[in-house]
Amino acid sequence: MTEKPQSPSEKILASRRAFMQKAGLGGVALGASTLAAPAIVKAQAPIKWRLQTYSGAPLGAHVIKPQIEAFNAAANGEMEIELYYADQLVPTAELFRAMQNGTIDAVQSDDATMASPVDISVFGGYFPFATRYSLDVASMFMYYGLDKIWAEAYGEVDNVTWLSTGAWDPxxxxxxxxxxxxxxxxxxxxxxxxxxxxxxxxxxxxxxxxxxxxxxxxxxxxxxxxxxxxxxxxxxxxxxxxxxxxxxxxxxxxxAWFGSYFANTESWNKVPPHLQQLFKSTIDQSHYYRNVWYWGGEAKLRVEGExxxxxxxxxxxxxxxxxxxxxxxxxxxxxxxxxxxxxxxxxxxxxxxxxxxxxxx
Missing domain, CATH: 3.40.190.170 (Bacterial extracellular solute-binding protein, family 7)
Incomplete structure (x- = not known):
């Protein structure tokens, strides 16, 4: 039977999914080979977290699932994060409160969509003409002090810890x-x-x-x-x-969209330092993949998408x-x-x- 030829957009989507595999973000095995620690027998039960993202499952397969799979593999049985997509545990508008009261342990979202009770929440998501390129977000957090402002704002909120902000698409x-x-x-x-x-x-x-x-x-x-x-x-x-x-x-x-990771402070403080660092490292890995996935995909799909x-x-x-x-x-x-x-x-x-x-x- 003759296979149906792929459309231009199907070819682009397939090539970008292949990139995810090559980048070590498409499966547990690759993530584990990159980040795995030596095997250690642990008597205590693993730390269990529940994390909900703003995104639905099709998008979440790119913007967070590879990171969580990599973390779980590299955590070597010491910690396991259960991933939930948009509205699966709580409505998106209630994400912040649910995290604050411990219903969930962590969140991936922009500030505005999840109704963060901080003055800077208005900048989360899409703030008109604040950026032109995805690297603008990381640059302003690294060189211009947005990281300090975000940490300060969430430091005034009980039981919520801001962890990291990255860029999504235009x-x-x-x-x-x-x-x-x-x-x-x-x-x-x-x-x-x-x-x-x-x-x-x-x-x-x-x-x-x-x-x-x-x-x-x-x-x-x-x-x-x-x-x-x-x-x-x-x-x-x-x-x-x-x-x-x-x-x-x-x-x-x-x-570019401003998206962040947050954790319930009590949950975060129960995580040992080496696993905190592992979680932050896989967040950075996710930021990297997402920047390339969006940047290359936006141009090709605008030009070649039919x-x-x-x-x-x-x-x-x-x-x-x-x-x-x-x-x-x-x-x-x-x-x-x-x-x-x-x-x-x-x-x-x-x-x-x-x-x-x-x-x-």
Missing amino acids: LHIFTVNEPIRSLADMRGKRVFGVPTAGRFLARYGLIPVTVPWDDVEVAMRTGELDGVAWCGFTEAYEVGWADVCNYALTNSITG KMELTQIPTEEWNQVVKDAEGFWDEIAGQSERCAKVVEIFKQYAAVQEAAGYPYR
Whole structure:
């Protein structure tokens, strides 16, 4: 029997999954060979954790499952983390409280989506035009002090420890039946989206709608949603939304999502130092894989993906959106002294990138 030839997008997805295997992130065996410690017989029972991610299972297979599998293999029986996907144990909006009270031990999410009760939560997820590239996130945490600000903010919250922040994909808008070719075309469109970007885009008439992650595709098929403003091309193809949406807006609201790992402090303090370090190391490993998976996939799927028609808002109109974002930044900066520090870092970083020129800007 003749095999059906792969479509362009299927070839791209297959090649990126192969990369995950080569990078040592696609299976327990590879993760174990990279990180395994010498075998030690332990009399006590292993430490058990439950971790829930913001993402559904298809996306979670890339953004967290390989990391958890690698950690469990390398922990050598001393600790085991059970992974749960979006809404499986608690609704996503209740993730923070569930972690704080010990219902779950750890979380992977952005601050805003899980309703963190800190002033800087507004910057989690997609903050309009704060980044252009995924490496912008890591650079601002490493060189500009965002790490200290995040640690300070969560240090004021009982029983929650912030561990690490990394970058995900850029934010695009994908629609089912009606293309967006101007700002006016946004008006009245109901989209599944992240909080801060939705708040900003609402000024152009876009209507952010919250539904469980697993219900998004059905909601688009039934007409409850007109599209998504949640992710980039990589996720749209990987989770099947590109099979429902016919149009993709190439204007990006921001270049990368801010996503973090958090732990219940009591649970974290019960983990011995060597396993704490192992968990942090596998987080870094996950950040690395995710950066490459998204960066390469975004470009190839935008150019070679065949499932959605690309549209664009004219430059003169889009320049107004960029200008409006400056006022939005100032609005958020006025919410607290710490928010003002974050916005100032965004401005400083952007100025340095512009001054550095190619390949930074």
